Amino acid sequence: MSLPVHTPAPGSTAFADGPPAATLLDFVHRAAADAALIASLPLDPDGRTWLRLAGPGGSEAWLIGWPPGSGTGWHDHGGSHGAFATAAGRLTEQSLAAQLPTEGWKVLELADGVDRERELSGGRGRAFGPHHVHQVFNPSPRRHAVSVHAYHPPLPMMRRYSRTGQVLRLEQVEWPKEWA
Template sequence: MSSLSSPPSFPAPTSTPVSCGPAASATPSAHSAPPTQAELLDFARRAAADPELIASLPLDPQGRTWVRLDGPGGSEAWLIGWPPGSGTGWHDHADSIGAFVTAAGELTEHALAARIPTDGWTLLELADGVDRSRRLPTGQGRSFGRHHVHEVLNESTERHAISVHAYYPPLPRIRRYSRTDRTLRLEHVERPEDWQ
């Protein structure tokens, strides 16, 4: 478990993996297919429904906390605690697909329903109508494809939220953005060596 005042969009890969019962699986054999978005979402749902696992996460009133989990099929998975008012900022997970489920409290996701170029830009003007928002109370979640740009927030002023996240392949990089009205700006790219 780690805690930072301004953590990355997902936890730094320095925590000890934790098995979460039937939801966890070992790294696939050479003949196994990689997990699908549906399988990642199913894993996140089952892990989020494990009261013992959820209760094992220490919560910090100042910053997010996290524990690495054994994800399905060689995926990267995390149990994350969100203090009131915390969030990720705008980001994507590059070439990884993913899923997350709220295990306690409620999270809000703001996302862009637009295909963002993968490389070669620093400033984009977004079209009207690309913004999507959804509230994800306890037990609710979603999966997403590659290059999904979003931010996730705990908008509560009083209550922690807890969620389970899974990504495949394990995150090769995260692109961080700033946003002003319809302008999206690429601010920097993080790679695994930045999270060590």
């Protein structure tokens, strides 16, 4: 199936008049280095906690606390591009090195070799494009992690996926009103 996909010109990192990926990455790095900001996040031993931040150029930003063993599950960002950086602790990101169609499917079989994994410890971050599918988790059995995330445009939705082997299945679409 071939679907039209909005992508920027080759080599471009700007999307829809918003801040480029480098600006989002710089913002999350600076916020992750702000000790007073990081200390302001209440940490819950049982669930993720978050504070909404003012991101650059109309972007949406979040400070997130991750209890030991917690994670997001597989998801995308509804066509937004973004960046995140770990401020404390360590996070693991597993992602797919493949551009998936954004609509019109419920189940996809992934090709071999699309899996990527990276460890992001305090101060490390990464930017990603609008078709990024990943899961992020705190692998520590004892220690919280804290991270800063920024997205542009502000998240229009998030798609949640389940994965069994090489099969990725769309399970749910979440809307911003559900995160308030």
